[in-house]
Amino acid sequence: MNAPWLGIGILSVDQSLALALVIGLGFGWFLERGGLGNARKLAGQFYLTDMTVLKVMFSAIITTMLGLFWLSRLGFIDLTLVYLPPTFLLPQLLGGLVFGFGFVMGGLCPGTSCVAAASGRIDGMMLLVGMLFGIFVFNEIYPLISGFYGSTPLGQITLAEQFNLPHGLVVFAIVAMGLMAFLVAEHLESRHGS
Amino acid sequence: MGTDRGVNTILAIIALTLAVLAWLAGSPYEKTTRQEISPLLASLIPAPEDRLGVINLAEWIRDRKPGLRILDLRTAEEFEQFHIPTATHVPLLKLAFSDLSSPGVTVLYGANEEQTLRGVLVLRTMGITPLHYVDEGVGQWLKQIINPTLYENPSSEERTQFQSASEVAAYFGGLSRTNVPRREGFLDSTDEVLQRTMRRGCSF
Numbered sequence: 001m002n003a004p005w006l007g008i009g010i011l012s013v014d015q016s017l018a019l020a021l022v023i024g025l026g027f028g029w030f031l032e033r034g035g036l037g038n039a040r041k042l043a044g045q046f047y048l049t050d051m052t053v054l055k056v057m058f059s060a061i062i063t064t065m066l067g068l069f070w071l072s073r074l075g076f077i078d079l080t081l082v083y084l085p086p087t088f089l090l091p092q093l094l095g096g097l098v099f100g101f102g103f104v105m106g107g108l109c110p111g112t113s114c115v116a117a118a119s120g121r122i123d124g125m126m127l128l129v130g131m132l133f134g135i136f137v138f139n140e141i142y143p144l145i146s147g148f149y150g151s152t153p154l155g156q157i158t159l160a161e162q163f164n165l166p167h168g169l170v171v172f173a174i175v176a177m178g179l180m181a182f183l184v185a186e187h188l189e190s191r192h193g194s
Numbered sequence: 195m196g197t198d199r200g201v202n203t204i205l206a207i208i209a210l211t212l213a214v215l216a217w218l219a220g221s222p223y224e225k226t227t228r229q230e231i232s233p234l235l236a237s238l239i240p241a242p243e244d245r246l247g248v249i250n251l252a253e254w255i256r257d258r259k260p261g262l263r264i265l266d267l268r269t270a271e272e273f274e275q276f277h278i279p280t281a282t283h284v285p286l287l288k289l290a291f292s293d294l295s296s297p298g299v300t301v302l303y304g305a306n307e308e309q310t311l312r313g314v315l316v317l318r319t320m321g322i323t324p325l326h327y328v329d330e331g332v333g334q335w336l337k338q339i340i341n342p343t344l345y346e347n348p349s350s351e352e353r354t355q356f357q358s359a360s361e362v363a364a365y366f367g368g369l370s371r372t373n374v375p376r377r378e379g380f381l382d383s384t385d386e387v388l389q390r391t392m393r394r395g396c397s398f
Binding site for chain 2: 062066070072073079168172175176179182
C-alpha cells in the first residue's frame with residue numbers, strides 16, 4: 001500500500017495540512033482558469049444557459065471515483081484509511097437546501113467565492129464576508145440546534161452498502177449517469193445558451 | 195471546438211471502459227489488505243453465541259464447574275459494593291497484563307455492555323478461549339438470581355425462566371417473589387434492587 005500518505009504514516013498531520021494548502025491553491029487556480037470565479041457563469045447553471053458547474057462536478061466525481069476504485073483494486077491505496085464523512089440525513093438535507101439557496105442568490109459557492117475574492121471581484125468578497133458571518137452565527141446558536149444537528153444519524157454509509165449492491169455496479173451506474181448528464185447538458189446549452 | 199469534442203469523446207470512452215471493468219470487478223477491496231485482515235477481525239468480534247445468561251452462570255458456580263474463572267471489569271468501589279460470587283476484580287486497563295495462562299473457562303462482565311465487549315476484544319486478542327460474557331452483568335444477576343420475580347399474569351416463557359432462576363436463587367440466598375404487579379417490576383432499577391438486597395443482609 002502506498003496511500004493514503006497521512007493514514008500510513010508517510011506524512012504527519014502538519015505536513016498533510018501544508019500539502020492541503022498547496023492542493024487548495026492549485027484547485028483555486030484551476031477553478032479561476034475555468035471561469036468558475038464568475039458569478040454569472042455559475043448562476044447560468046440554475047437558468048440552464050451554462051452547464052459548466054454540472055460538467056465540472058461530474059468530471060470530478062467520475063475521475064475521483066474511478067481513480068479510487070482502481071487504485072484500491074490494484075493495491076495502491078487502502079480505502080479503509082480514507083475518511084468517510086458520516087451521514088446525518090435531515091440536517092444534511094436542510095444544509096443542502098440552505099447551500100443551494102445561497103448559491104443561486106449569490107451566484108457563488110464557498111470555494112468559488114474564495115476564487116472570486118482572490119481574483120478581485122467585489123461580489124466574491126461580500127460573499128466571503130457573509131460566509132464568515134454565517135459560520136459565526138452557526139457557532140453562536142449551536143447549543144440551540146445541536147439536537148437537530150446530530151439527528152437522523154446513518155453512520156459512515158456508501159450507496160453500495162446502503163442498497164446492498166456491488167461497488168463496481170454503483171461505479172458503473174454513476175459513470176453512466178454522468179455521461180448522460182453531459183449529453184443532456186450539451187443539448188441544453190445549444191438550446192438555451194447565449 | 196472539433197478537437198475539444200474529440201478529446202471529450204475519448205475521455206468518455208475511457209471512463210465508460212473503466213466503469214464497465216469496475217462493474218465486472220465488483221469490489222475495490224478484493225486485492226487489498228482489507229480482505230486479508232477481515233478473517234482476523236472477524237475472529238476478534240464478540241459472537242452472540244458466546245453470550246452467557248446469568249442463570250447458566252449461576253449453575254456453573256453452584257456446580258463448581260472445573261476451571262471456571264469469572265472476571266469483573268468494574269471499578270474497585272463497584273466490586274466492593276457487590277459482585278458475582280467467586281469473581282475476581284480485574285480493571286479493564288489491566289486486563290491485558292493479567293495472568294490468564296491456566297486452562298479453564300473464562301467469563302467476563304463489566305459495568306455495561308460497552309465495557310464488557312471491550313474486555314472480550316482484549317481477551318480475544320490475547321487468544322483466551324473458551325470465553326463467555328455476561329453483557330448486563332451485576333444488574334441481571336441481582337434481578338434474576340438474587341431477586342427472581344414472577345409478575346402477574348406471566349407468559350409461559352416468563353414462568354419457565356422464573357422456575358430456573360428460583361432453583362439456583364435458593365443456593366445464593368436469593369428471595370423469590372411471585373404475583374408482583376408489573377408496574378412495580380418496571381420501576382426496579384439495578385440500584386433499587388441492590389439497596390433492597392443490602393437491606394436484607396445479603397452480600398458477597
